[in-house]
Amino acid sequence: MKSQSAVEAVPLKRARLKRPSLWARISARSSAILFMSPATILVLLFFFLPVIVTLWISTTDMSVATFGGYKFVGLANYARIIASRWTGKILKNTVFYVVTTLCCFNVGMALFLSLLTTHINKKAGTLFRTLWLLPRITPSVIYVLLWTWATADAPYGIFNQLLSPLGVEPRNWLTSEPWAIVILANGFVGASFGMIIFTSAIESILPDYFMAAKVDGATTLQTIRYIILPMIKWPILFVLSYQTLSLLASYEYILLLTEGGPGFYTTETWSLYAFHLALSNYFGNVQFGYGAALAAVLVTIGVIVSVLYLRIFKFGELVAEPKIEVL
Amino acid sequence: MIKGLRKSIPYIILTAITLPIVLMYAWLFMSSFAVRTEGLKPLGFTLDNWKFITGWTSAWRRDYPSVWEATLNTLVFAATVSAAEVVVAAATGYALSRLRFRGRKAFLGLTLVLHAFPSVTLLIAIFFILRALKLYGTMIGVIMVKVALDLPFGIWTMKGFFDLVSWDIEMSALIDGCSRFRTWLQIVLPLIRPGIAALSIFTFLSGWSEFLLPFIFIPRFDNWTLSVLLKKLIGDFRFIDYGLVTAVGLFYMVPVLIFYAFTQQYLLSIYTGGVKGGA
Numbered sequence: 013m014k015s016q017s018a019v020e021a022v023p024l025k026r027a028r029l030k031r032p033s034l035w036a037r038i039s040a041r042s043s044a045i046l047f048m049s050p051a052t053i054l055v056l057l058f059f060f061l062p063v064i065v066t067l068w069i070s071t072t073d074m075s076v077a078t079f080g081g082y083k084f085v086g087l088a089n090y091a092r093i094i095a096s097r098w099t100g101k102i103l104k105n106t107v108f109y110v111v112t113t114l115c116c117f118n119v120g121m122a123l124f125l126s127l128l129t130t131h132i133n134k135k136a137g138t139l140f141r142t143l144w145l146l147p148r149i150t151p152s153v154i155y156v157l158l159w160t161w162a163t164a165d166a167p168y169g170i171f172n173q174l175l176s177p178l179g180v181e182p183r184n185w186l187t188s189e190p191w192a193i194v195i196l197a198n199g200f201v202g203a204s205f206g207m208i209i210f211t212s213a214i215e216s217i218l219p220d221y222f223m224a225a226k227v228d229g230a231t232t233l234q235t236i237r238y239i240i241l242p243m244i245k246w247p248i249l250f251v252l253s254y255q256t257l258s259l260l261a262s263y264e265y266i267l268l269l270t271e272g273g274p275g276f277y278t279t280e281t282w283s284l285y286a287f288h289l290a291l292s293n294y295f296g297n298v299q300f301g302y303g304a305a306l307a308a309v310l311v312t313i314g315v316i317v318s319v320l321y322l323r324i325f326k327f328g329e330l331v332a333e334p335k336i337e338v339l
Numbered sequence: 340m341i342k343g344l345r346k347s348i349p350y351i352i353l354t355a356i357t358l359p360i361v362l363m364y365a366w367l368f369m370s371s372f373a374v375r376t377e378g379l380k381p382l383g384f385t386l387d388n389w390k391f392i393t394g395w396t397s398a399w400r401r402d403y404p405s406v407w408e409a410t411l412n413t414l415v416f417a418a419t420v421s422a423a424e425v426v427v428a429a430a431t432g433y434a435l436s437r438l439r440f441r442g443r444k445a446f447l448g449l450t451l452v453l454h455a456f457p458s459v460t461l462l463i464a465i466f467f468i469l470r471a472l473k474l475y476g477t478m479i480g481v482i483m484v485k486v487a488l489d490l491p492f493g494i495w496t497m498k499g500f501f502d503l504v505s506w507d508i509e510m511s512a513l514i515d516g517c518s519r520f521r522t523w524l525q526i527v528l529p530l531i532r533p534g535i536a537a538l539s540i541f542t543f544l545s546g547w548s549e550f551l552l553p554f555i556f557i558p559r560f561d562n563w564t565l566s567v568l569l570k571k572l573i574g575d576f577r578f579i580d581y582g583l584v585t586a587v588g589l590f591y592m593v594p595v596l597i598f599y600a601f602t603q604q605y606l607l608s609i610y611t612g613g614v615k616g617g618a
Contacts (some may be wrong), residue, residue, distance in 0.1 A: 043519035047434035048446070050427045051490060058487035059453055062464035069464065121356075128349045140353050143360055149599055151548035153569045154588040158363040160573070161370075161581065167377040168581065170362060200360065254455060261457025264551050268570070283460065290463040291555055303463055310460040318455035322448065 066311055069304035082301070089305035098277060098285075106282040109195065109266075110259045117199025118255040119248065122206025127236060129207075130214045141211065147201045156268040159197045160186060187274045194279050198265050206251040213244040253321050261310055263287055283310055371586035388582035392590075403571065404563055406587065413564040413591075416482060416553070417546035423486045424493050424542040425535055431490075432497025433523050437506070447498075453491035462555060469556060481556045485546060493538055500534030501527065540602050544595060565591045 070089055074082040093099055125144060129137035147155055163185035166172040172182040186193050217240065225235045241248075263284035266272065272280035272288065280288070290303025362379065370376045374383035391406050434440070435447055465484055466475070474480030504527060512522045528535070550566040557563065563571075569591060572584050 041440065044434055044438050044440035046520065047430045047438065047523070048440070051431035051494060052446075054427065054483070054487040054490055055449070055453070057468065058465060058484055059456075059458070059461070061468055062461035065464035065467055066461065069467065125353075125356075128353050132349050132353070136350070140357055143357050146360055146364065146599075149544060149548070149595055151566055151569075151591060151595065152550045153566045153573070154367070154592055157569075157573055157584060157588055158367060161366060162359070162363060170366065170379060173377065173379070257455060257457050261459050263459070268550075286460075286463065291466060300463065300467075307460050307463050310457070314457045314460055315452075318452045321455055322451055 063311055063315070066304050066308050069300055070308045072301045074300040074304075075298060075302075085301070089302050092302060093305060093309070101277055102280055102282055102285050105277070105280060106260070108191070109198075109279075109281050110256060113195050113198050113202060113259055114252070114255055116195065118202040118206055118259070119252055121199060121203040122251065123210055123248070125203060125207045126210035126214055127240065130211055131232075141204075141207060144200075144207060145204045148204045152264050152268060155201070156197065156265060159193060159269060163193055186270065190270050190274060190279045194266055194269055197269055198259070201265070202255065202259070205255065209247050209251055210244060213247040214240055217243050249324075253317070253324075257314060257317050257321075261314060282306065286310065367585050367589055367592070370581050371589045373582060376581065385582070388586035391583065391587060402560070403568065404560055406565075406568070406590065408561065409563050409565045409568040412478070412562055413547060413566070416478065416485075416549070416564055417543050419482050420485045420489075420546035421539050421543040423482065424489055425539050427486065428490060428493030428497040428538065429528065429531075429535065430523070431494045432499075432501050433527065435494065435498045436501035437509075438519075450491045450494050454495055456491075458488045459551070462551070466555070476557055476559055476562070478557070478562055481552050484556065485549060485552055488552075489542060489545060493542065496538055497531075497534065500531040504530050537602075540598060544598055547595060 071084060071086060072082045073085045073088070125141070129140050131137075150158075161168065162170045164172075165184045166176065166182035169185065171185050172180075176182050221239050221243075222235065225239055230238070261283050263281060266279055266281060266284055267287070270279045272278070272284050277285075286303050286306035288303075289299050289306065291298070366376065366379060369379070369381050371388050372384055372386070373381035374385045374387075376382065435443060435450075469475040469480045469484070472480070474483070508530075509522055509527055512526050513519070517526070548566065549564070550570065553562075553564045554567050554570065557567070565587075569584065569587055572587060
């Protein structure tokens, strides 16, 4: 008995292969270096270094005016953020933008779309989802052009054409209702991300559950409430956390739609504000230090949240050891 | 009767909320062939909007590069980004899937963190790094940035494909004395051809559509891509010439639509695959 289990315990690979020679080990290490170095260089250069550079610039008074002779100012830029009279407005804008877009579209509409498109005929469902993916694959500049047209002054825009028979005063919707348009435009892109995730989650629920619910006489709403939603709560949480971060950081569509306007900072969010201060001389005075301090706040939030999110979403399973050992 | 009505309710709702998307794209198409549009009503058919193909007709745009120069720039940008991304991601993905080396676990974790990390927040610092490397304003600089920022996604996707390949064939090649590099190049890579195709298409489209990076990092107009050119056209002529900007927009959009029509299934699978990796 004992000898038999000892035989079984000999690892198959070890039995077949001899211990690697010194040369084999050196060449194994050099192949790891060969395969890993391009990515490592790029990651160091464009992820690691930028984080450090952001933090460093944020402690200087670097601007167009002081480019030659900038000096270290400690945390003065951060003190300025707290003291600035604009910070409150920008913060309010950012929270409003992220929460509204997230609830109404990136999670809300996404859930609605995936529930409806999995409920109906499969082909029709795929067609609707394909159409909803269009905004995401459309280059941002074209996509924003479509919204500028839709909201344009009479007689050009479709909004006015559709609404004026209902007695709504024609107007340029982008300048009169900038927030609504910013959220709609971002939402129509954002919804497709959650839609895809939720759809594949719903489709992978065993049909037995639906059958059992039907036998018990559950209504569609009850099926959704008691079967589908509890079973896709992890994907929902995932989309929620992932999209919070991307909405917080992204400003491309707002930049193209309103440039943060109309007027003074009406639709300016935190990330766009940082961009404007440090990279776009729209207002004439480019302030790298101050802009970097604003960006550093986002970078810090980004690092903390993305690490947290890995902890939540079962990191250990994803980094399991490779199947093949180095020979 | 009532049952039929109940059944059609989801279709009615879906059609209603999807209609804005369809109408917008319909307008894009129509407007590019119309003298003027009022809402969705085209007034007069014309091909004048498409004259930009042979060069700018208005003195206003004499300073702009021709649309063909911008197309060439966009093509070079997208193709180089796509090729570089696939090579680097395939090498890294292979190492992470197959080799055991110090720092492997850390790098894998890092890839996942970076996947979730909002890289746009780094653009201010990247501006300084590009300047220090004397790459600010050059095509090669922007390409490097784009490849790097998309890399976590690419590596994760490629690793997923390598993980699915059975390692028997590879093992026998290695035992026969084939080097790691040759094994990768001649034996494993051909096995994940679908994955390479999917990532190439995805990164090509992502490069083709990219706006922010060329906009920020390439101020010189002889390097403009189509997205930047279109942005300038809209910025300067928003209230003047919808016909022209929609025609240029459609011109820019056509390759995307063609790619999308043929590769939708691929893209959907890589999209969920790539994201599931992060979950």
